[in-house]
Amino acid sequence: MVVGVSAGVGKSTFARRLGEALGIEVHHLDRFFWKPKWVQATMEEFSQAQQAIVDRQSTWIIEGNYTGSLDIRVEHADTIIYLELPLHICLFRVVKRWLSNIGNTRPDMGEDCKEMLDWKFIKFIYSTYYPRKKRMNEFFQVYGKQKKVIVLKNKREIEAYLQSIENQ
Numbered sequence: 001m002v003v004g005v006s007a008g009v010g011k012s013t014f015a016r017r018l019g020e021a022l023g024i025e026v027h028h029l030d031r032f033f034w035k036p037k038w039v040q041a042t043m044e045e046f047s048q049a050q051q052a053i054v055d056r057q058s059t060w061i062i063e064g065n066y067t068g069s070l071d072i073r074v075e076h077a078d079t080i081i082y083l084e085l086p087l088h089i090c091l092f093r094v095v096k097r098w099l100s101n102i103g104n105t106r107p108d109m110g111e112d113c114k115e116m117l118d119w120k121f122i123k124f125i126y127s128t129y130y131p132r133k134k135r136m137n138e139f140f141q142v143y144g145k146q147k148k149v150i151v152l153k154n155k156r157e158i159e160a161y162l163q164s165i166e167n168q
Contacts, residue, residue: 001073002063004083005136006129007121008090008097011083012108014158015063018081021166022061027053029064034110047072063108067135079148082136083158087129094125 002018004011012028019026032049033041041049047069053060054076062073074080094117097106101115109115140149152158 001077001079002061002081002083003065003070003136005085005133006087006090006125008093008125009083009085010093010158011063011065012106014081014083014162015061016108017162018165019061021162021168024059024061025057026061026063028108029062029066030109030113032110033064033066034113036110036112038110038113038116043068065132070139074143074147077147079150080140080143081150081152082140084133084136084151084153085155087126089155090129091122091125094122 002011002015012030015026015028018024029046029050033046035041046066050062050069050072053062054072062077098115098117103114105111105113106115140151143149150161152161
């Protein structure tokens with residue numbers, strides 16, 4: 001499973017490259033959470049979609065945070081990859097992504113969820129970054145003993161890890 005400190009950290013891109021290199025299907029949680037036109041799935045629908053993946057596939061890459069359903073993925077994951085870049089890079093990437101995709105729906109998003117950016121989302125990223133960073137460190141104290149945990153904290157580490165997988 002691929003998780004990260006924030007939106008804009010590169011979870012989707014990382015998971016896509018990892019999936020291509022390993023020949024493993026990638027599932028983006030945003031596709032299950034967001035119904036057309038930015039309507040949220042119920043927690044039951046969202047959880048069932050994830051459960052269906054881990055039940056029917058022996059290998060998978062699931063990308064996304066959504067801590068409310070983390071237990072489903074953690075239980076079945078053998079490896080947890082955590083991406084942590086500085087807040088300013090995450091914010092820059094979110095703005096860049098918005099500018100690059102205005103009026104379009106990214107392939108890792110729910111159907112007909114056209115790219116958007118508003119102050120509420122920027123505030124969410126800013127206000128949750130440091131608390132999430134702390135929670136993820138606590139999370140790894142618990143699950144790091146049971147699962148293989150890979151922490152990548154800068155662009156160089158992320159690229160080196162992907163290159164090592166791609167070159168195998």
